[in-house]
Amino acid sequence: MYRKIPGWWSMRNIYGNEEGFTGLEAAIVLIAFVVVASVFSYTILGAGSYTTQKAQETVFRGVEQSTTNVQLVGNMYGLSSNTTAGIDQIRFTIALVPGTQYLDLERMTIIYSTPTSVPKILVWTNKSFSSRDTDFIALKNGAGISQSTLAYGDQTEIHLNITAVPKDTTIHLEIRPGLGAAYPFSKTTPSFITMNNLIN
Numbered sequence: 001m002y003r004k005i006p007g008w009w010s011m012r013n014i015y016g017n018e019e020g021f022t023g024l025e026a027a028i029v030l031i032a033f034v035v036v037a038s039v040f041s042y043t044i045l046g047a048g049s050y051t052t053q054k055a056q057e058t059v060f061r062g063v064e065q066s067t068t069n070v071q072l073v074g075n076m077y078g079l080s081s082n083t084t085a086g087i088d089q090i091r092f093t094i095a096l097v098p099g100t101q102y103l104d105l106e107r108m109t110i111i112y113s114t115p116t117s118v119p120k121i122l123v124w125t126n127k128s129f130s131s132r133d134t135d136f137i138a139l140k141n142g143a144g145i146s147q148s149t150l151a152y153g154d155q156t157e158i159h160l161n162i163t164a165v166p167k168d169t170t171i172h173l174e175i176r177p178g179l180g181a182a183y184p185f186s187k188t189t190p191s192f193i194t195m196n197n198l199i200n
Contacts, residue, residue, distance in 0.1 A: 069100040069180040070108075073155055076187050078165075078197040085164035087189055087197060089130075093141055094175065095155045103150040105138045107178030112162060114169055122160055124148065129159070136160040167193050 073095045078087035096103055105124050112133070113119040125135040126146050140147045141155035150156050165171060167189055174184040187199040 067181055068183040069103055069177045070094045070175055070183050071097050076199045078199045080193055080195055083193045086166040088164045089161050091159050093155050093157050096152045101152050103177055105150055106148050109176045110136055111174040113172045130161045132161045165189055167191050
């Protein structure tokens with residue numbers, strides 16, 4: 001005897017298209033996975049690029065702070081208004097090292113000392129001459145014009161007045177450019193002082 005099961009045809013209809021429904025469902029899931037993976041990958045790449053950029057900036061800034069931006073060009077000269085007392089003015093020329101494009105001379109300081117004197121800090125001034133032991137002037141090399149900035153390829157002549165230094169005395173100078181490491185150097189006054197002297 002045949003017994004009709006209620007809902008049998010509806011269950012048959014549901015399972016009759018099982019393969020097609022499963023394929024559509026798999027396609028939707030696959031598309032969802034692709035979209036999520038794309039968004040995740042974009043986020044990861046963006047974060048990685050940002051991190052790399054920050055790391056490069058940190059490295060570059062570290063290099064800037066650990067290396068000096070200035071270099072001494074040529075010789076240092078000493079002038080004397082009283083040869084018996086010694087040299088009372090120093091002149092030398094500086095320029096930027098390769099890779100440095102700009103230097104703010106207003107932020108630069110010079111530390112000056114001798115074996116018998118305490119270190120003194122000299123700062124930039126826009127005056128036409130340097131005050132003794134307090135500041136220095138920067139003149140564009142070849143033009144004699146006061147300048148407050150130094151660009152790569154240019155040179156500036158530094159003038160600073162000091163308390164008279166006698167013969168055979170070591171002069172210690174340290175240029176602090178504001179950004180980057182200090183540039184120290186030492187020179188010794190000649191054994192015989194004239195009005196114009198080369199300090200080696």
